[in-house]
Amino acid sequence: MKPEFPIAEALPELAYPARGEDTPSPELLILNEPLARDLGLDPSWLRSAEGVKYLLGQAGGFALAYAGHQFGQYNPLLGDGRALLLGTFQGYEVQAKGTGRTPFSRGGDGRGPLDAMLREYLISEYMHAVGIPTTRALAVLTTGRKIQRRMVVPAGVVVRVARSHLRVGTFELVRNNGTPDMQARLEEYAWSLFPGGVNAVAERQCRTVAEWMGIGFVHGVMNTDNTSISGETLDYGPCAFLDMHDPAASFSSIDTQSRYTYGRQPAILQWNLAQLGFSGDFVSLFSDALQQVFARKLGTPDPAKINEWFASLAGKDHTLAHASLEGENPQVIPRNFVVQRALDAANEGDLRPFEELHAVLLRPYEKPPAEYQQTAEVYTTYCGT
DSSP, X not given: OOOBOHHHHHOGGGEEEEOOOOOSSOEEEEXXXXXXXXTTOOHHHHTSHHHHHHHTTTTOEEXXXXXXXXXXXXXXXXXXXXXXXXXXXXTEEEEEESOOOOTTOTTSOOOEEHHHHHHHHHHHHXXXXXXXXXXXXXXXXXXXXXXXXXXXXXXXXXXXXXXXXXXXXXXXXXHHHSOXXXXXXXXXXXXXXXXXXXXXXXXXXXXXXXHHHHHTEEOSOOOGXXXXXXXXXXXXXXXXXXXXXXXXXXXXXXXXXOTTOTTTHHHHHHHHHHXXXXXXXXXXXXXXXXXXXXXXXXXXXXXXXXXXXXXXXXTSBHHHHHHTSSSSOOSOOOXXXXXXXXXHHHHTTOOHHHHHHHHHHTSTTXXXXXXXXXXXXXXXXOOOO
C-alpha cells in the first residue's frame, strides 16, 4: 500500500523531506500485527528486509516543523529532530522515532535508546487498553548501534501511529512565523480532520487529561509541542504512574522546577490551551470531564462523594484504592519499578520480562500476579534524547 502525505501536500512549508540513516544490523523486535492489519499494512511485508527499511525511514519521509513552549519558555523552532513521518494509512499517520538526524536535530544525533522506545510501546498500548486517547505503537526495532546517554545503551526505533501529529506548537509556529495564507491553510487542514476548531480541541484535551488524573498518570513533559490537536496522549518520554497518591509527585529528571507534577497537569493544560487561543471556560470544561471520569471509577455521579473520595486518597496506593471499588477501574498499571526492571533486562538482550509485562498490561481489568504490583519509593525517568 503506497503511503500518502496529505499534510505535506496541504502545508509543504511544514514538511521537510528526509530519510532515516543507514543502520549496521537492524532487527524488528516487536510488531503489533493487529494494528498493522487495521492500517492496511501486510505484517509479513513489514517483517521483510524491505519492510524493515521502510519502518526505519530509509525509504524516505518527512520531518515536521513546529515551535513550542518548553517548560514555559518559547522556542520559535523545534520540529522533529529524530522522527520521520512515514505516511498516512486509513486516516492515521505513521511516524518512526529514533531514525537519525533531520533538519531539526539541533546538534543531536537523532537516535534514541532502545529502553525509551520500548517504554513508549508498552505504555501507549496500555493506555489504549484502558480507553485513554493515545498514540499507538506499531513496532520497535534495534539498529545494531550503541549510543551514549546516561550510559552506553543499545539504540532503537519506535514506530507510532496517531490521528495527527499536529500540536499546539504547530499553530504557534505558523502564527508567529507564517503568512496569513499559511495560517488559513493550517486551520482548514486541521479542522477538516477535527471539526469544531479550538473549542473542540479543548474538550478533547480535557477528557484526556482527566483520564490521566483518574489513572494516576504523570506525563512529565507537558510542553505545548506535546499537546496534540487530536487529544491523543503524545510523547511518552519521562512519563510515570503514581504509586502512592501525591499531587506533588514528579518523576522527570528534566522537570527540575516540578512544573509538571501530577496535581498541576490541569493548570498546565489550561495554560497550553491559552497558547492555542482557547478563551472559553476551562474550569467548567475540565471539572465536567473530571467528574465524568470519577463518576465512572466510583460508580456514583454524586459530586460530594467524589470530592470526599479524592480528599481521602492521600497516602494511599492510587491504583489499589480504586481497584477495591465497584466502579470501572483497572487492576494493574505499568508500575514504575516493574517497567524499569523489564527495560533493564531488554537493554541486556533479554526481552522476556518485557513481553510478559506487556501481556499482563493488555488485560488491565484482571488482577495481576503480585510481582506486577511492586512499587518504588523513589523513581526518576529520563526523556531519552
